[in-house]
Amino acid sequence: MKKLFLFLFLLLISIALFAQKLPRIKILATGGTIAGRGASADRSAYTSGELPIKDLIAAVPGIDKLATITGEQISNVGSQDMTVAIWMKLNQRINDIYKNNEADGVVITHGTDTQEETAYFLSLTVRYDKPVVLTGSMRPATAISADGPKNLYDAVALAASKEAANSGVLLVFSENIFSGRDAVKTNTTHVEAFTSPNTGPIGQIYDGHVVMYESPLRKANKNTPFDITGLTSLPEVAIVELYADAPATALNAYMAAGVKGIVTGGLGNGNLNKVNTAAVESAVKKGIPVVRASRVSSGRVTLLDETDDEKLGTVVSDDLLPQKARILLMLGLTKTKDQKQLQQYFFDY
Template sequence: MPRKSVLRLAGLVVGAALVVTGCGGNSGDSANSASTPSATSAQAAPGKTDDAAAPAPGTQPRIAILATGGTIAGKANANSAVGYTAGEATAKDLIDAVPGIDKIAKLSAEQISNIGSQDMNDDVWVKLADRINQLFARNEVDGVVVTHGTDTIEETAFFLDHVVASDKPVVLVGSMRPSTALSADGPANLRSAVQVAASPAAAGRGTMVVLNDTIHGASDVTKTNTTSVQTFVSPNSGPIGHVDAAAVTFTAPLPKQPRLTFPVPGSTPLPRVDIIYSHAGMNADQVNDALGHGAKGLVLAGVGDGNTSKAVVDALSKAAKSGVVVVRSSRVGSGSVVRNAELNDDDLGTVSAMYLNPAKSRVLVQLLLANGITDPAKVQQDFADC
């Protein structure tokens, strides 16, 4: 449920409607499903067109599958019971492994990269975003599915959610088992992702992640288990829908507010933003090392409500007052980091991450810095509005 929060920063009072999902959360009035006509798509952001109209009756939706690698494209290592090499299968291999997928949509396939998601990087992010925006701007497809490794899928989803300027759906999908495993989950997940991307009810929902018959929004989804196929959860808001062989059902309403979007960064690498992981007995070495290597932003993965040792607090405040963007997030798996609660953000010059975890906070700060946004009041407002 939405909550009303008042942000206070250096004398500035800003009223903002917050949703437990944080950035990009859903705050509409009703859910919808693929078995009923699509609701009106979410309000378009400034400069956007509402281009998410359903395909003409009697025609198949056009879905582009953009492959990046990951476990879903992995092949088992004969020398290990659990080991595998990520990024071995191609986009066409993945499609060919799903009988009947061509009955759901008219598919096209492109190989953007073929890497494990632990090696995901700014160059691939920008390449993906540019290609997706191009496909939508030319009206060549009705939706996009991105195959991706699960380790950083939530970060790529969050990035795309804020740089893709269309209400057409983008769905990221992966698997926990390689394509050659005895019980590979990739084929079923890919089929589900195509179903979601082809669903009229998916329009206006931004970027989503689909695994294990469950649909998650980009802002809240996170990986919670190293090996389980039910690894992805949305700890603050819950999933936004479910999919089975017969239907796509959204249980969360369409967002009322437009997504906060940015231009795709024109150059890479993106501005350096480091995550500072808090622990007992901590000194300021991590902060000083990050700054010494050129970090323009720092995200604290703090204990509890975004807290840390006094030595680190002092170092972070000094950095913030020198112009570095400093955000307090938490290493805890759920809950909000409340502004001016455990620490006085107004005095420190820091920003509260609210419901965004450290990894997604880092991505947002990179986008803000890439667009010249460094003022703490503006950064805080964008954390509330995104």
């Protein structure tokens, strides 16, 4: 009897020691399709953000063997309703988790509509070099062949790996690993919804095995200049997309509304037609910084090409699309309105 008791005691100690060796992963849930529920498994209609985080974790076989997992519900919205306020809440919670040594890695479940924007915002504001990984799904949890459980498994595997450290904020989808800065949603319905048009994936995951091909150079993390601690809001920045024969109505309306910055989704190399060039010139004279981005999905907007940025007073977005250029300009405006300094941010981050 004593031998049996000793055996069971040693077995429990071994199990406890093994469990302690597993990385601690905190999953922060924000809602989205991955937490969606539909009326029928064979129909695409569903409601986002219906399932709580505990149900998402329970739906992933073997995830408990990758890490010791805990979950928190930060919000429960479709990502079309993502807000700057939720971004700031996420940022504060991640920084607190690492400051208080609550986890070794963080995974965020998120809708795909604005997932790339959240990833970039966090890549500029999280002040630690520890893993932060975003994922989601294109099919709701109740659908045939739902992709959420596999994506969540892969995200936890990545966050638990040594490869994720010092790599900036990452986004995992359909076994591909993307830099949070460069990931872009490029398909409205397919499960392979994300790409990085200018760089491609930086790694892949297969059967829970992480392979990284490269490490992003343009990442901020602990060296970020954008400390938003204590802020309750960010400067309002608007996006104006151009098209053939576009009037300056939107630009003028945003100026009248008192926005603090404007990003133009220009034509080709971020080009502006004559009436919008005149409106941009007016905005700059009023002290409203303007960033020239492009509606084209790949490539970069270059200084002093068809547009004389020095004369016009504009900043170029480099290779950031308008939705991401807006984020960097919002954060940049918490530090400065100087054209040269803002331009350097776009070249550095």
